Amino acid sequence: MNTKSPEWKRYQHEVAATLSQLGFTTMIEEKVAGVRGMHDVDVTARIASAGISQLWVVECKKWNRAVPKERILTFSAIVADVGADRGLMFAENGFQAGAIRASRITNLTLTSLVDFRQNTADELATMKVRGLQERITALENKFHSIWDLTQEERDKRMALYIGPSGFPEWPAGHSAVMSHLLARLSQMKEALDFARFNRWPVAYWALDDEAPITVNAWPGLLFIIEETVATCERIYDQMVTPRRQVKDWRELQSQEMTELLTKIRRPKDE
Template identity: 80%
Template sequence: MTVKRPEWQQYQHEVAEMLSELGFTTAVEERVTGVRAAHDIDVTARITSAGIAQLWIVECKKWKRAVPKERILTFSAIVADVGADRGLVFAENGFQAGAIRAARNTNLTLTSLVDFRHNTADEVAAMKVKGLQERITALENKFHSIWDLTEEERDKRIAQYVGPSGFLNLPPGHSAVISHILARLSQMKEALNFARFNRWPVFHWALDDELPITVNAWPGLIYITEETVATCERIYDEMESPQTQVKDWRELQSQGMTELLTKIRQPKVN
């Protein structure tokens, strides 16, 4: 027999599922230890952006009345005690005026399921975009810094390059081979910028494709960009300090990304 969750508990799971859809790792009714005490949190949401882990904690109020100021002040203290980056209070019947004033100019957000989905999806995407752009810029700088090395060290690094050389079919060890990967990094930054200004669809070039992939929404763009940047980072790491006998850069690409590209490239059957 299936046991139906109480309404308040179902509300917690609905909030957790929505945050998961935005890319957070979530847990329902998790005990979090703070500086002064341990707290039972309705929903915890974790995400890493630009290598920095963030913790959001959530209180869910499935009440028939508006949430009062006192509840917000208590939750604010919990947010501070556990060192959360952000605290969210979800309520479908609103908040009293005092509660809204208490949350103003703090790291608290008072919201509902509909309002959060509408207002925060773009905010979360922007946070991820910022992190991705920082990673891309850092990687571009690393590749460009190769030219600051001595000629001997530079030739050694380039000889260890296992990434794609583009469509000029340049031989291994040729100094121009890394221009292809730099072009792809630049194209990814451009695609992210277009998406930030809602200029959909945007185009993504896989590392070994001459024709771009059309992307129509944030989830797909974030995933395919994160995976491609991670592959480029591994290619650079192999140049700097080869750990394995990698012969083909595709060995450094995740299986999920390889499977996705294979599916995209399959000819459509009418």
Template identity: 75%
Template sequence: MTADMPEWQQYQHEVAAALSQLGFTVNVEEKIAGARGEHDVDVTARMTSAGVDQLWVVECKKLNRAVPKEHILTFSAIVADVGADRGLVFAENGFQAGAIRAARNTNLTLTSLVDFRQNAESELAVMRVRGLRERITALEDEFHSVLDLPQEERDKRMAQYVGPPSAFGLAGHSALMAPIMSRLSQMKEALDSASFNRWPVAYWELDGEIPVDVKGWAGLLFVIEETVATCERIYDQMVSPQEGIRNWRELQSQEMADLLNAICRTAAG
């Protein structure tokens, strides 16, 4: 920013900086093509979270009065036209009652810089939870789909399964995949509990016998994102096997392995 930059433009850069600090890739005054035409957007913010690409478009209103309803309706149409995941309107002098009503039950957020900085962590957590739930559901469907394959193809896939074994040594393909299906379900339950602020939340390692209590969003999202990624690699191994992979731990990131080892040492001590 420069000293001779108009206030409204300085405001755009302040908003862009706030989004950038949260890990978004931002652009100021970007043209975006929509279904009905091209739109000039004050700030765009992009991020890939939990394997899902996110686009937020931002309107910055440097006004000496509350933002009226008409501005929100116009911006809402732009958000829909470009297919943005979320639209944010920043204003430091508030919003008229009609504007607030127009944004209710939509993917619009009306905020100020101060409020956004205070609430951004929970906003991002919601986004990451949504992405994780979609990935978990997709994985459940993919593992279930193996059981519907013709016998020869099913046997071939299951011969490459390197996930956690059944604790009870049960036979059959369904029983063999039961542990990983159980963990996928438990991860969704953990996300639900955290979303309702029921802390601590129980996290189960893929072959763990005792859950770990997780007390905050940062830790929970990390372990679940890492575990989901491992489960995705287990499924990929069934479809396109890598040579020499015999155990799911070989598909786990080193960072996750180090964390779980540290937890085990702490519990043992």
């Protein structure tokens, strides 16, 4: 950013850079279409994670005074008109009491860069957790729904199941084939709950492991669970609408996830 640019423009870029560091795709001074017309937005921030897509619209006030209520009401109308999931207003000199009251019970957040950086990482993690848990629950329901099919259709689907089917000592039969995968899905939801309540470290169970992997922080946990859920979704899709011949479920796992698990499992003395 050119240091000779106006201070307010540098502030926009600083806000956009902060959001980008959190994983958002940002645009500065984008024209956004609303129901009632076009709006010039200081910064737009978009993110898609764990099946949830979000649009945040941002207004940056590099002012020497506190932001008044009137600006909040105007901004709130823009946020509603474009259908944004959230509106953020950044101001380093604060907000008048009326402005703060006007933002209550809305999808607006009034903040400064310092406060936002401190508070938002955990909030984004919570958003991702919600999306992942919803995906896991939906997937569990899909697998369970197979039992509602006719015997012929159920046998057809089960014949296409290539996911992990438990350990050698487990009993044979349809009822046991998917039990291992469903158990892993349940354990992933439990791990997310433990992390959400700050009960670190948490245990993550890979689909083909008999012992858990210890995870100590959000980034790693969210990555491995999202990758595992995506693999399980592909296993289900292969049962319902097979697109190619797959002999082992590991073929449906991303290369990045395979490499990570290989690295984790490698003996420390290698």
